[in-house]
Amino acid sequence: MIGRRAFLRTLGACAGLGAGVGYYTFRIEPEWLEIVTRPLPIRGLPQALAGKTLAHLSDLHISPLVSDEYLIQTFRRVAEAQPEIVVITGDLMSWHRGWRDHVAAVCQHVPRGRLATIATLGNHDYGPAWSDPRVAARLVDVVRSCGITVLRNEMFDADGLQIVGLDDLWSKHFAPQGVLGTLDRSRGAIALSHNPDTVDLPVWGDYQGWILAGHTHGGQCKPPFLPPPVLPVRNRRYTAGEFQLAGNRQMYISRGVGHSLPVRFNARPEATLFTLS
């Protein structure tokens, strides 16, 4: 039989381990950024962009739940890479009182790409129920007044590279057909789409190439070797990282910079530095 003293020691160790994991999950990992570096091969990439950096940020969730210092420090680290292009794939904020001034203040620090700094919208950018287009319209005004281009089912030509920015799925503003139809197939293109489930919709026509996404936060809390128990996507394969898709398309899902709830375990926040080729 286990002695009383041994039992208390084991109990103490378990409690200590639990407290340690809790501290790590709530206080350490949510703002322990990983800078991920990867190649991004694009068919038809303009020669002048070969070897240049495209920085991908997602899910900033500017709000009282994500510290401004952490976001600004993240922006500084990304700016050090001197990116040619910066893209932000949605969930710029979580709605909160005073969000306009707050977003305006933080957005001043967003790293600028030499050629382009582009944002698209996510579900949280549409207000508390993800359904208020007036919130999104005001947010777009705020972000644009910071000098950031916001694409809503539109295309931006970055020295020959076509960057398609799609609007959000859950807010029911995802409408890619028009802009995808305008692409010049002989030139390179990438697409930005907040919600990974959009890649499974029959709307992509003959678009080929990369789709950069966010939304999942990598599951936020992921048991080792197991899928995350909570994942806000229909296709539960879409956790984080690279996916080969039908139709000669590829997707990269960023784990995102911020969070909607201040917990992360085994899904560190991410800023991605792609080298274009």
Ligand SMILES: [Fe+2]
């Ligand atoms: Fe998000």
